[in-house]
Amino acid sequence: MREFDIDLLSNTIESMILDVATNIPSDVLSSLKEGLKIEESPLGKDVLNRIIENDELAKFKNLPMCQDTGIVIVFLEIGFDVHFSGDIYDAINIGVHNAYINGFLRKSVVKHPLDRINTKDNTPAIVHIKLVPGDKVKIDLSIKGAGSENVSLVKMLSPLDGIDGIKKLVLNTINDAGGKPCPPIIVGLGIGGDLEKSALLAKEALLRDIDDENDDPILNKLEKELKEDINNLGIGPMGFGGRLTCLAVKIKSYPCHIASLPVAINIQCHASRHKTKVI
Secondary structure, three states: EEEHHHHHHHHHHHHHHHHHHHHHOHHHHHHHHHHHHOOOOOHHHHHHHHHHHHHHHHHHHHOOOOOOEEEEEEEEEEEEEEEOOHHHHHHHHHHHHHHHHOOOOOOOOOOOOOOOOOOOOOOOOOOEEEEOOOOOOOEEEEEEEEHHOOOEEEEEEEEEHHHHHHHHHHHHHHHHHOOOOOOOOEEEEEEEEEEEHHHHHHHHHOOOOOOOOOHHHHHHHHHHHHHHHOOOOOHHHOOOOOOOOEEEEEEEEEEEOEEEEEEEEEEEEEOOOOOEEEE
8 A cells, every 4th residue: 555645746736737827738839830831811820829929938937828727627546555644635725725826826716606706716626536556646637717618518419419410519519609718729529428427528538638549430530520620610710710720629438328429518728738647
């Protein structure tokens, strides 16, 4: 049995938040630069150049790349042979508190969804825990802004809707969203499971690298087709029109009931702030 110091979890969460708030992942930045080659709109190219300049300045000056510094989502994979010295949830929220206070990041979390009183330290985080073999702890952390989250959805389709129904739902959702999620976007899709499982799958899908290939041939094909279809909508960078609306589509699936086809669409803006660490 491995004894895991709970302070290590707090400190790791804090450092990961401060990193992702200011340093865009290299694969995302590279994808934005590649997008300049296919963008046909002069205004679209100008917007992309400004996004890239913003991201590079954020990294150089160690400042947040976006004023919406998000809500913290943490996926933990904990080995069966790990024993924590304290409360995991408290430790994560201490890390969040310290990051947002010490890093002067905007506090965007309210204690109750109806009275809207700010918690003033961006706690609590949203935490998902999975138990796996081994003695390691894997942390997948993202900070998710509201602009893209607010245009995400879950829909219970009929199995008869099939792939065509999924495509129609995705394209209608993104077309209706327009420039609200700050395109170019990354689209996470969760297909299968049930209501809440599909949403979780969509969120997890956004943690994948932009240039990785889906191992499932059906989903691989669907990812590529949807990306092309989305980019044909003409929404363009920040909704000003153009060729580049979507950097990538990432899909995760799960078995489901014979009578249902749950589909969750989780949209991520161009500031795809996430990081993985194994301790």
